[in-house]
Structure formats: C-alpha cells, structure tokens
Amino acid sequence: MGELKDRYIRFDWAIKRMLRDKANFAVLEGLLTVLFEDKTQIVEILESEGNQLAETDKFNRVDIKAKNSKGEIILVEVQNTREVYYLERILYGVAKTITEHISLGESYGNIKKVYSISIVYFDLGKGNDYLYHGQNRFIGVHADDELQITTKQEDALLPKYPRDIFPEYYIIRVNEFNKVAKTPLEEWVNYLKTGEIEPETKAPGLSEAREKLKYYSMTPGERHAYDEHLNAIMIQNDVLSTAKMEGLAEGRAEGRAEGRAEGRAEGLEEGWAKGKAEGLLSTARKLKSMGMPPEDISLATGLTIEEIQEL
Structure with a gap:
C-alpha cells in the first residue's frame, strides 16, 4: 500500500x-x-x-x-x-x-x-x-x-x-x-x-x-502513456550521454589532426546534435510500434505530428 x-x-x-x-x-x-x-x-x-x-x-x-x-x-x-x-x-x-x-x-x-x-x-x-x-x-x-x-x-x-x-x-x-x-x-x-x-x-x-x-x-491508459514518457526520457538521456562521449573523442581527434582548438567544441556539438536527433527518432519509432498515439509521442519527444506520421 x-x-x-x-x-x-x-x-x-x-x-x-x-x-x-x-x-x-x-x-x-x-x-x-x-x-x-x-x-x-x-x-x-x-x-x-x-x-x-x-x-x-x-x-x-x-x-x-x-x-x-x-x-x-x-x-x-x-x-x-x-x-x-x-x-x-x-x-x-x-x-x-x-x-x-x-x-x-x-x-x-x-x-x-x-x-x-x-x-x-x-x-x-x-x-x-x-x-x-x-x-x-x-x-x-x-x-x-x-x-x-x-x-x-x-x-x-x-x-x-x-x-x-x-x-x-x-x-x-x-x-x-x-x-x-x-x-x-x-x-x-x-x-x-x-x-x-x-x-x-x-x-x-x-x-x-x-x-x-x-x-x-490516472486511468490505465494514462499510466501507460506516462510510463512510456519516463522510458523515453531515459532512452534520450542514454543516447545523449553516449553522443557526448563520442563527440568529445571525435573533437579531440579532429583538433589534433588539423591543429585547431575549435575542433573539440565542434565535434562535441555535432555529436550532441546528431545523438539527440537519432535518439528522438529511435524513441518515436519504438513508441509508435507500441501503439502510442502520435499526440503522446509528440509530447514525449518534441517531434511534430507530421514527423511522427512519416516514421
């Protein structure tokens, strides 16, 4: 209880x-x-x-x-x-x-x-x-x-x-x-x-x-949508953490190779952006395959209804 x-x-x-x-x-x-x-x-x-x-x-x-x-x-x-x-x-x-x-x-x-x-x-x-x-x-x-x-x-x-x-x-x-x-x-x-x-x-x-x-x-349906929202956040954060590490490594390598101090920052930012985009799309596909309504997927991921319908 x-x-x-x-x-x-x-x-x-x-x-x-x-x-x-x-x-x-x-x-x-x-x-x-x-x-x-x-x-x-x-x-x-x-x-x-x-x-x-x-x-x-x-x-x-x-x-x-x-x-x-x-x-x-x-x-x-x-x-x-x-x-x-x-x-x-x-x-x-x-x-x-x-x-x-x-x-x-x-x-x-x-x-x-x-x-x-x-x-x-x-x-x-x-x-x-x-x-x-x-x-x-x-x-x-x-x-x-x-x-x-x-x-x-x-x-x-x-x-x-x-x-x-x-x-x-x-x-x-x-x-x-x-x-x-x-x-x-x-x-x-x-x-x-x-x-x-x-x-x-x-x-x-x-x-x-x-x-x-x-x-x-909450109703069972509301609880399901809420639980999927929490799962989506966890997945996104995991993807972004990985992207951060990959972006940092990529930025260091690029900076050493080209001798540019901004290489690290660019690699990090690019890794973040790429990781976030891929993570959101992956999360949206999973939620869509589970039958979650597009409106709820949009709330959980920030994608538009049109983007979700195209997945």
Missing part, C-alpha cells in the same frame, strides 16, 4: 497534462509563491502561438503561459534534454511574449512584466547552485548606484527601477540539488527531481499536489 500511496506524477508530465486545469492552479501557484517569495495567484492560462508546438517556430516552446493577479505574464518550461542554444531560446520566448501582448498603437505603458521560469533536467553548464535568478539592474559605472526612473502612473509621478519593468529569469537546475529538503523551496526542488512529496509537507502547492497528482488516480 505504501507504493500506491506515495507515488506521484512527475512535474514535467503534470505541467503538460494537468496543471493547465483551473482546478489544479494551486499546485503551480505554490511553486511560484515559493520562487517569488510572494503569494502568487494565477488568473488564467493564456493561449497563443507562444506556447504551442509549431514546426516553423520551435524556439518558442513553453509549457504554460499564465497571467497572475497583477496582470504580469509567467512562462514556465520544463526541458528534459540538452539544447545547445537554450539561453537564446529563453530570451526569444520572452521577447516574443512581450510583443504578443501589446498591440500596434498602444502606449508602451501597457507592456507587461514577464517572468521566465526554466526547470532543466540536463547539464546546463558550470555553477554551484541549483537555483539561479536573473534580473535587469542598471548600476552606475562610477557611482555604483542603481538608476531610478521617474514614471507617470495614475496621474502621478512615481519613482521606478528598471528591474520593476524588465523581465526576470529563474533557472532551476534540478539535477544539481543534493540536499536534505528542509525549506519549502528545497521541498519543491526535491519533488521536481524525485517525484517524492513528504506526507506532512507544509510547502505551498505540494499538499495540493499530493491530492491532485497521484499516480494511481
């Missing part, structure tokens, strides 16, 4: 399938409240080209685009496999979101602040922390002070900092978390990494997750 009681659906699956439902907003609100250190309420989930898979716009993929009670926009994305230009993709997604939500001729005062939250399950780079926060601050080169802007708001002139307007970025490096969870933030990151939730948790959103995201509350 312990297994039935304590197994919960991983966040990366729930965010694609369940957390867009208003009845489950409290789960995501809990994570945002912990991250922002301020109670956050989601008013609605926004639908636009920015959070749909499109063959012509693959760089702008987010899992949830939400509006909070302050009218600000929050982008949440889970990424399981390595992306070479991940930071550039985050920047593009935020910039496009800003322009999507202001019409031609509107005042710039209507531009909405955007928060970008990336939950990554791959080796993003070097760093000793599992949570990084990026914010725009304008600091005096000589005076070392922070620039404060005077702005008009409700017929009054008020001081405002650029950081109040510019986007903020949060990157959660899930695999770097190796602590005993004691704080609400640590409990949340532990859940993101392991899918485990403490029975007596008081962390915002996690008690709701215990009720809403039970593995054995």
Whole structure:
C-alpha cells in the first residue's frame, strides 16, 4: 500500500497534462509563491502561438503561459534534454511574449512584466547552485548606484527601477540539488527531481499536489502513456550521454589532426546534435510500434505530428 500511496506524477508530465486545469492552479501557484517569495495567484492560462508546438517556430516552446493577479505574464518550461542554444531560446520566448501582448498603437505603458521560469533536467553548464535568478539592474559605472526612473502612473509621478519593468529569469537546475529538503523551496526542488512529496509537507502547492497528482488516480491508459514518457526520457538521456562521449573523442581527434582548438567544441556539438536527433527518432519509432498515439509521442519527444506520421 505504501507504493500506491506515495507515488506521484512527475512535474514535467503534470505541467503538460494537468496543471493547465483551473482546478489544479494551486499546485503551480505554490511553486511560484515559493520562487517569488510572494503569494502568487494565477488568473488564467493564456493561449497563443507562444506556447504551442509549431514546426516553423520551435524556439518558442513553453509549457504554460499564465497571467497572475497583477496582470504580469509567467512562462514556465520544463526541458528534459540538452539544447545547445537554450539561453537564446529563453530570451526569444520572452521577447516574443512581450510583443504578443501589446498591440500596434498602444502606449508602451501597457507592456507587461514577464517572468521566465526554466526547470532543466540536463547539464546546463558550470555553477554551484541549483537555483539561479536573473534580473535587469542598471548600476552606475562610477557611482555604483542603481538608476531610478521617474514614471507617470495614475496621474502621478512615481519613482521606478528598471528591474520593476524588465523581465526576470529563474533557472532551476534540478539535477544539481543534493540536499536534505528542509525549506519549502528545497521541498519543491526535491519533488521536481524525485517525484517524492513528504506526507506532512507544509510547502505551498505540494499538499495540493499530493491530492491532485497521484499516480494511481490516472486511468490505465494514462499510466501507460506516462510510463512510456519516463522510458523515453531515459532512452534520450542514454543516447545523449553516449553522443557526448563520442563527440568529445571525435573533437579531440579532429583538433589534433588539423591543429585547431575549435575542433573539440565542434565535434562535441555535432555529436550532441546528431545523438539527440537519432535518439528522438529511435524513441518515436519504438513508441509508435507500441501503439502510442502520435499526440503522446509528440509530447514525449518534441517531434511534430507530421514527423511522427512519416516514421
């Protein structure tokens, strides 16, 4: 009975399938409240080209685009496999979101602040922390002070900092978390990494997750699709790890042969790209042969429906 009681659906699956439902907003609100250190309420989930898979716009993929009670926009994305230009993709997604939500001729005062939250399950780079926060601050080169802007708001002139307007970025490096969870933030990151939730948790959103995201509350068909999703991630990660080693070896050999320092980097990047493409196609073929619907295969691999149908 312990297994039935304590197994919960991983966040990366729930965010694609369940957390867009208003009845489950409290789960995501809990994570945002912990991250922002301020109670956050989601008013609605926004639908636009920015959070749909499109063959012509693959760089702008987010899992949830939400509006909070302050009218600000929050982008949440889970990424399981390595992306070479991940930071550039985050920047593009935020910039496009800003322009999507202001019409031609509107005042710039209507531009909405955007928060970008990336939950990554791959080796993003070097760093000793599992949570990084990026914010725009304008600091005096000589005076070392922070620039404060005077702005008009409700017929009054008020001081405002650029950081109040510019986007903020949060990157959660899930695999770097190796602590005993004691704080609400640590409990949340532990859940993101392991899918485990403490029975007596008081962390915002996690008690709701215990009720809403039970593995054995899914139908047999949903559980099958979910299990295949986990298998697909494992296969992809194995393929990418192999590609990384092969790319590193190939890059070293090329660098020695041609005497170019960039040989190693090119070999590594080429190995990653080739390994990822081959791994995704192989995974998709296996899932298709098992009878999984194209829509589920697309969610698990990131391939388009058209690409899957051609396999």
